[in-house]
Amino acid sequence: MSKQTGPRRHHLAGLTAWDRCAVMGVVNVTPDSFSDGGRFFDTTAAIKRGLDLVAQGADLVDVGGESTRPGATRVDEDEELRRVVPVVRGLASEGVTVSVDTMRASVAAQALASGAALVNDVSGGLADPRMIPVVADAAAPFVVMHWRGLLEAGNVKGVYEDVVTEVADELRARVEAVLEGGITPDRVVIDPGLGFSKNAEHDLVLLAHLDRLLGLGHPLLVAASRKRFLGRVLADGPQATPPPARERDAATAAVSALAAHAGAWAVRVHEVRATADAVRVARAVEGAR
Numbered sequence: 001m002s003k004q005t006g007p008r009r010h011h012l013a014g015l016t017a018w019d020r021c022a023v024m025g026v027v028n029v030t031p032d033s034f035s036d037g038g039r040f041f042d043t044t045a046a047i048k049r050g051l052d053l054v055a056q057g058a059d060l061v062d063v064g065g066e067s068t069r070p071g072a073t074r075v076d077e078d079e080e081l082r083r084v085v086p087v088v089r090g091l092a093s094e095g096v097t098v099s100v101d102t103m104r105a106s107v108a109a110q111a112l113a114s115g116a117a118l119v120n121d122v123s124g125g126l127a128d129p130r131m132i133p134v135v136a137d138a139a140a141p142f143v144v145m146h147w148r149g150l151l152e153a154g155n156v157k158g159v160y161e162d163v164v165t166e167v168a169d170e171l172r173a174r175v176e177a178v179l180e181g182g183i184t185p186d187r188v189v190i191d192p193g194l195g196f197s198k199n200a201e202h203d204l205v206l207l208a209h210l211d212r213l214l215g216l217g218h219p220l221l222v223a224a225s226r227k228r229f230l231g232r233v234l235a236d237g238p239q240a241t242p243p244p245a246r247e248r249d250a251a252t253a254a255v256s257a258l259a260a261h262a263g264a265w266a267v268r269v270h271e272v273r274a275t276a277d278a279v280r281v282a283r284a285v286e287g288a289r
Contacts (some may be wrong), residue, residue, distance in 0.1 A: 009217040010265055012095045012141045013186040015097065015117060018059060021260035023087050023276050024099060024268040025053030026225065027091075029065045029083040030075075047090040052083035054096055057276025060117070062268060064101030068122050068196075074150070079123045080107050089114040101142070105130035118189075120221075122196065125173045125181070136182030143221055144178055146193035148169050158197040164209045168193055170214055189265060191221040200229035207255065210262040219265030224255040226270055253278045261285070 011017040048060040064157045065083030066075045075083075083106055084100060091098050092115025100111035101120045105128045108119045112134075117156060118141035125131040135142045146167045148157040160166050171190050178188060192213055194203045206213070207224070214220055224230065230251040231242025253274035256267040258280035269275045 001257045001264045003121075008086040008264055010217070011213075012189065012219055012265070013119070013184065014139070014141060015069045016059070021256070021264050022059040023057055023256075023268035023272055024057075024221070024266050025050070025058030025280060026268060026270045027053070027061055027063045027087065029063065029087055029133040030066070030067045034254060043086045043090070049096075050087070050096060050098075053092060053272045056272040059266070059270045060086045060097040060099055061091055062101050062120055063091065063111075063116075064120075065107070066102065077104055077106060080104060081110060085110050085114050087118050092116065103127035103131070105134040109134045109138075112140055117141070118253040119143065121145070121193075122191075122193070126174075132178055132181035132183060139184075139187070141187040141189060142178060142183050143189040143191055144171065144174050146174075146196065148197040152220065158199055158202065159206065160198075163198070163202045163205050164212050167206060168212055168216060169272060171213070185218070188231065189219045189221050190216055191223060194222070194224050195227040195229065200232040201222060203227070203229035204233075207258065208263065214263050220259075220263070221266050221268060222255070222259040222264045223268035224259075225249075225268060226253045230255070257282050 027046050027050045046217055053061055063084055064079040080102065082237040084102065088098050088111045098116045099118045099120045100108055100116040102108050103123045108131060113233040119135050120143040121131055122145045123145055139153045151287055175190065176186055181184060190213060192206045194206065210220065226245040226248045234248065234251055235242040249271045252269055256269065256275040259267050260279040267275060267279065
């Protein structure tokens with residue numbers, strides 16, 4: 001009888017085919033990101049941070065120059081390019097697999113030209129109509145996140161009758177548009193967009209039904225790191241103050257283990273070491289079945 005090795009993992013064309021859930025470390029080259037804004041705003045500090053994350057077990061590093069937290073205002077294009085491109089170039093020159101976190105086609109294009117391996121667009125190509133052609137022409141992998149618009153006015157459009165069905169349907173429609181735009185199916189990743197136009201209950205329900213999202217047939221990225229729903233889970237009662245973002249890393253690692261067990265392609269986290277351990281334990285348990 002053949003040994004069961006856990007859920008089937010989808011792999012991306014052009015990237016390493018890891019035999020477990022991959023770990024994507026986050027480098028925010030921003031002054032205003034919700035958990036680490038300003039810590040790695042300098043190019044040299046950001047590159048060092050990326051290399052440190054790899055040393056701690058990150059398989060790839062996601063570099064972003066624009067905060068997407070609720071209420072954040074958009075940075076202008078020139079400033080985003082100034083923040084992101086030198087960091088991408090520096091990390092890629094050290095052999096790091098780099099993802100660029102951007103909603104702008106111009107930033108994606110320059111990051112790809114500077115050595116980025118994939119594009120992580122929280123709008124799934126909706127914020128900039130030039131994005132999909134740029135990614136298609138580069139034959140790069142593309143992360144399509146569930147997105148209902150910019151959150152400059154707060155956490156908008158977060159009303160659902162059935163959050164799992166609606167998120168799955170909206171992701172399916174967006175993936176179809178991406179494929180029609182020329183990105184090949186083996187280069188598409190989906191992301192449920194935890195915390196984007198969703199409350200804590202929505203996020204938890206989506207995590208409980210990752211199998212439904214995996215049923216869409218594409219690699220799944222889960223980005224739960226330090227998010228508000230974890231603060232709500234950890235708060236001692238509904239009226240209690242949630243712990244600050246940097247005190248949610250153990251909870252993040254717990255979600256990473258659950259996502260890995262469910263079959264996620266990757267988890268995106270700010271602090272890597274505990275999650276790197278968590279996904280390896282999940283893989284070992286799969287292998288022991």
